[in-house]
Amino acid sequence: MRGWRRHTGVAIALDRENVDTDQLIPARxxxxxxxxxxxxxxxxxxxNDVYGNPLxxxxxxxxxxxxxxxxxxxxxxxxxREAAVYALVDFGIRVVIAPxxxxxxxxxxxxxxxxPARVSxxxxxxAIRKLQxxxxxxxxxxxxxxxxxxxxxxxxxxxxxxxxxxINGWDDIDLTQNHKQAITAxxxxxAQAMPWAVQVQQTNFRSAGRDTVSQ
Amino acid sequence: MTGRRLLDKLWESNEILRRDxxxxxxxxxxxxxxEGSHHAFAKIAERGVPVAEPGLTFGVADHYxxxxxxxxxDAIARMIDTLAANTAKHGITCFGLDDPRQGxxxxxxxxxxxxxPGLLINCGDSHTSTHGAFGALAFGxxxxxVAHVLATQTVWQKKPRAMRxxxxxxxxxxxGAKDLALAWIAKLGADGARGHAIEYTGPAVxxxxxxxxxxxxxxxxxxxARFGMIAPDETTFAYVKGRPFAPGGADWDxxxxxxxxxxxxxxxxxxxxxxxxxxxxxxxxxWGTTPEDALPVTATIPDPARMSGAAAERARNALDYMGLxxxxxxxxxxxxxxxxxxxxxxxxxxxxxxxxxLAGRKAKVPGIVSPGSQxxxxxxxxxxxxxxxxxxxxxxxxxxxxxxxxxxxxxVEPGKRCASxxxxxxxxxxxxxxxxxxxxxxxxxxxAVTGHLTDVRELLKExxxx
Numbered sequence: 001m002r003g004w005r006r007h008t009g010v011a012i013a014l015d016r017e018n019v020d021t022d023q024l025i026p027a028r029x030x031x032x033x034x035x036x037x038x039x040x041x042x043x044x045x046x047x048n049d050v051y052g053n054p055l056x057x058x059x060x061x062x063x064x065x066x067x068x069x070x071x072x073x074x075x076x077x078x079x080x081r082e083a084a085v086y087a088l089v090d091f092g093i094r095v096v097i098a099p100x101x102x103x104x105x106x107x108x109x110x111x112x113x114x115x116p117a118r119v120s121x122x123x124x125x126x127a128i129r130k131l132q133x134x135x136x137x138x139x140x141x142x143x144x145x146x147x148x149x150x151x152x153x154x155x156x157x158x159x160x161x162x163x164x165x166x167i168n169g170w171d172d173i174d175l176t177q178n179h180k181q182a183i184t185a186x187x188x189x190x191a192q193a194m195p196w197a198v199q200v201q202q203t204n205f206r207s208a209g210r211d212t213v214s215q
Numbered sequence: 216m217t218g219r220r221l222l223d224k225l226w227e228s229n230e231i232l233r234r235d236x237x238x239x240x241x242x243x244x245x246x247x248x249x250e251g252s253h254h255a256f257a258k259i260a261e262r263g264v265p266v267a268e269p270g271l272t273f274g275v276a277d278h279y280x281x282x283x284x285x286x287x288x289d290a291i292a293r294m295i296d297t298l299a300a301n302t303a304k305h306g307i308t309c310f311g312l313d314d315p316r317q318g319x320x321x322x323x324x325x326x327x328x329x330x331x332p333g334l335l336i337n338c339g340d341s342h343t344s345t346h347g348a349f350g351a352l353a354f355g356x357x358x359x360x361v362a363h364v365l366a367t368q369t370v371w372q373k374k375p376r377a378m379r380x381x382x383x384x385x386x387x388x389x390x391g392a393k394d395l396a397l398a399w400i401a402k403l404g405a406d407g408a409r410g411h412a413i414e415y416t417g418p419a420v421x422x423x424x425x426x427x428x429x430x431x432x433x434x435x436x437x438x439x440a441r442f443g444m445i446a447p448d449e450t451t452f453a454y455v456k457g458r459p460f461a462p463g464g465a466d467w468d469x470x471x472x473x474x475x476x477x478x479x480x481x482x483x484x485x486x487x488x489x490x491x492x493x494x495x496x497x498x499x500x501x502w503g504t505t506p507e508d509a510l511p512v513t514a515t516i517p518d519p520a521r522m523s524g525a526a527a528e529r530a531r532n533a534l535d536y537m538g539l540x541x542x543x544x545x546x547x548x549x550x551x552x553x554x555x556x557x558x559x560x561x562x563x564x565x566x567x568x569x570x571x572x573l574a575g576r577k578a579k580v581p582g583i584v585s586p587g588s589q590x591x592x593x594x595x596x597x598x599x600x601x602x603x604x605x606x607x608x609x610x611x612x613x614x615x616x617x618x619x620x621x622x623x624x625x626x627v628e629p630g631k632r633c634a635s636x637x638x639x640x641x642x643x644x645x646x647x648x649x650x651x652x653x654x655x656x657x658x659x660x661x662x663a664v665t666g667h668l669t670d671v672r673e674l675l676k677e678x679x680x681x
Contacts, residue, residue: 017529018405018505022641027622031279031290034254045643050629072525074406077439077505078641079620080341082254082358100406103441104341108357125525161236161373172359173262176367179232179240183369186231186242193228196462196470197244197334200270203463204328 001113003169004142007094009067011138011149012059013131014043019071020078021105025087038083039090060091063135070097070127070149076105076116085112095140097147097156099124110162113169115142117156127152142167218480221446222377222412225352225477229335231369238373241352244334246272246364247320248302250279250294252339255361256301266305268368273329274302274309277319279623280615281312282585287624305365316459318588318614321345321433321558325425326590328458332447332474337364342558342638344435348428349455350447350477355436375442376486378411382419384494389672391568392427393560393636393655395419396434397499399491401509403438411487412442414479419493420445425454426564433559437506437638446478500545500668501640501653503533508640512658512670516543536642537650538630545668548652551631553582553609553663554645555656557619560636561587565656566595569636570603572660572674579666582659583610583625585617609663621646634662 029041047058054061069088075098076084085108088096094114099121101109106116117140119127127149130136136150142163145156164170176183191198219227231240246268248255259266266272279286279294286292295312302309310316316327321342324330332350336343339361346353356370364370380399400407413435415428423431428445435443445451452471455461462470497511508530510517518541519530534541539548555561555569566586584604586592592614595601601611618625619637621644627633629648636659637644640651652668661671 015528016532017525020505020639020641022639022644026643026647027620028647030251030622031294034257045647050647074404074409074439074505077405078341078436078639080339080343080355080357081251085357100409102406103409103439104355104357104436108359111357111359159373161238164236172363172371173264173366176240176363176369176371179369182232182240183242183367187368190229190242194333194470194473196331196466198271200245200329200460202459203461204457204459 001169001171003167004113005167006139006141007067008137008139009094010063010065010135011068011070011131012063012066012135013128014059014069014071015128017072018074018077021076021081021084021102022078024076024084025081030081030083034086037090038086039092042087042091065092066135067092068095068097068138068140069093070124070131072124073099073121075101077102080104080108082108085109085114089114097124097127110165113166115140115158115166117147117158119154119156123154218483220377220479220483220485221350221414221444221477225333225335226374228333229352238371241335241370241372243337243364243368243370244271245324245329245336246368247324247336247338248272248274248307248361249277249320249340250298252361253294253297253301254358255339255365258358258362259365264366266307266365269306271368272307272365274298274307275317275320275323276311278616278620280317280613281623282583282612282615282617282625291623315589318590319558319561319616322562322587322591325349325429326458326588328455328461331455331461331470332451333477337370341436342433344441344443345429345433345558347435347442347444348425348432349451350444350474352442354441375412376410378408378413378440378487378489379485380413380415381417381488381490382415382493383417383490384419384492385422386419386493386496389657389675390496390498391655391657392423392430394496394499395493396431397501397506397509397653398496399489400434400438400506401499403489405437405505405507406439408435409439411440412444413440415443415445421448424564425450426562429562430559434506434638447474498655498658498671500658502537502539502545503530504536504640504642506638506640506653508533509653510545512545512668514545516541516545518542546670547667549632549667550580550634550652550662552580552627552633553578553659554618554633554635554637555582555659556585556587556617557637558587558616559638560656561585561591563591563594565636566591566600569656569660570600572657572671573607573664574603576607576664578608578663580663581608582663583612583618585612586614588614607663618645620644627651634659634668
């Protein structure tokens, strides 16, 4: 994953609260291998009519080069499906701006280089109203935690750890490998304190299902 | 020094290290994977790393599991085959479709004794909070994190803030854990517990069965909390004892002694405390498109004209999607079908509750009953519950996530209205254009009997001895 400090692009608004992960990507598309790209699935049932024809006035269809999405509270609530983030990223979205995010969605976003930028409800509201007149050029400064949207300027909130991760493009598995010794030592202690936690054994075959049948 | 909370004790016992920035590296005791984990297996294959602890990883086919016959499409069959291939490749025990231990991951974990007090449990599914009912630290993770757990058996996590939801009093007849959960979510909002780990306390929680506790913790994420937990007690130990993968012999006594030290200290304090009176809670149904859109079944549909700003706009959108108009009594809303199932409400007690309402009655609308696991199915059949559902006119089918997430082909047709024991009434959740009303198993059974949303207490009254 590549890190980034500053993003400039075109912003659009999705004027809704609680844009949940089932809306971001309906479940029926989730058996698709990632290599095929998830961009077309993003907000599929909003973007298309019942026959699958794109609705031309929907912001994502009207502005296919949009890379910043502004929405309302509780964006990304719902399931842990990282596919919701894949759909945004594969469409080309780099920054989502909202007053609040689902916890799992936000951490999935950061793991894929997508910034979940938290702003006040008032700033989100003002930005959404401004974007009702059409898309706007925007710049997002990750280091300064600052957004410029047309003539508007406002700050956003991001957890320090997540900010660093996005800037540096850190990969957690690489980071964790550096702690291999500590993990091994912990495992040994844990196995002493709670042997049943580390050596999982089937102790009772009476109600184990398969074993019941064979008895 | 103030007392330690259940959250603190669980966190400390699994914390390997804490970075200066406050993020902890936690040891994962049980990692549960399902068909949706294919992205994560692909990630570790790409890096060429093995699974660190195959013995602590368990797989189960549930999200795409067919409930009637063979998989509906090739793509669905491929998802189930891929899980079998990935788990076999890494030496992971997998409860596949033909395994009598198969079922929904959050049903079979506890059922098999894989879920125990004091453990840290991860699964690539947001309803992993269910396992917190045992006094475990259990939370849902995304695919990148699943790959990380596969590769290292650890997870990076910042400790959440602690919220206590205390429920005083007693739940009335016909009112259960589902109503309790929807009540607090309606009160605090779908993001009301965001950033927090919830500990449920109080006499009404303590008196819930393990099934009820699982339903309550399961729905934590619908109020925004990644974690929901209940301190382990005698009810917990009685449930766990003798389960296939639970500790036995001398380990059992040692485990119970350790688990008995987990409840929060009496002088512990919380970042947020909320209190509810169980005796004031009525059977609840949802009317909109998020679980916070929930009201007592005796209420009327709210009027967006009386709300302001984004909330009014959202209510208008929700009512438009749901095909409902303000002011209408919830009890007047007809349903087209019912669904009893899911990780929220498909355990044996849930089925008994629904069967209790349906016994000797006929359903006016079609519906399916999908038990949470093959074990639950066998148990229900041994008790004759399947006959009650079938005699009422409902379909008794196999086990899996089924119509809750509509991945296996079971879905609600566009514009159709379903009374459902599931966890999400999101737009399109049960199928494109599907209209979902969430409620308890007893309430779904009542809706099946009358063909419209119904206060189950009225049906129970008819049954009451004179």
